[in-house]
Amino acid sequence: MTKALKYERINVGDAMPxxxxxxxxxxxxxxxxxxxxxxxxxxxxxxxxxxxxxxxVIAHGMFVxxxxxxxxxxxxxxxNLRKFGVRFSGMTEPMxxxxxxSRDRATIVVTGTVVEKFEADGEKRMRCDIQAADKLGGVKLxxxxxxxxx
Numbered sequence: 001m002t003k004a005l006k007y008e009r010i011n012v013g014d015a016m017p018x019x020x021x022x023x024x025x026x027x028x029x030x031x032x033x034x035x036x037x038x039x040x041x042x043x044x045x046x047x048x049x050x051x052x053x054x055x056x057v058i059a060h061g062m063f064v065x066x067x068x069x070x071x072x073x074x075x076x077x078x079x080n081l082r083k084f085g086v087r088f089s090g091m092t093e094p095m096x097x098x099x100x101x102s103r104d105r106a107t108i109v110v111t112g113t114v115v116e117k118f119e120a121d122g123e124k125r126m127r128c129d130i131q132a133a134d135k136l137g138g139v140k141l142x143x144x145x146x147x148x149x150x
Contacts, residue, residue: 086143
């Protein structure tokens with residue numbers, strides 16, 4: 001549950017709480033495709049992805065961004081979020097029960113650091129740089145968010 005973050009208690013250099021997702025599975029991809037309407041075969045069709053030399057399907061980038069959004073709003077109340085943007089930098093494969101490393105490749109770890117405190121539009125705000133990577137260190141996205149503080 002989020003709580004009101006106090007401007008006076010947040011400092012540049014503070015880390016946001018680390019967030020670790022459950023491993024992404026094919027079921028997650030199917031559910032996300034249904035919810036988003038994104039049925040691109042890159043996310044569900046093994047034959048299709050192998051034509052491009054990929055070993056397996058990949059997660060939707062926006063699904064991974066959603067995991068990051070959950071990490072952010074677990075720390076900052078969503079009503080205080082003023083800006084949220086990311087740049088995708090790596091593909092995420094779902095967990096494969098035949099591959100012992102796939103659990104770590106399919107688990108997303110979100111970290112962030114406060115990089116600025118400022119006032120805008122009559123509000124006290126912070127900007128935080130964020131990153132999502134798998135447990136093996138493969139970066140999936142980087143970005144930032146701005147939030148109003150009390």
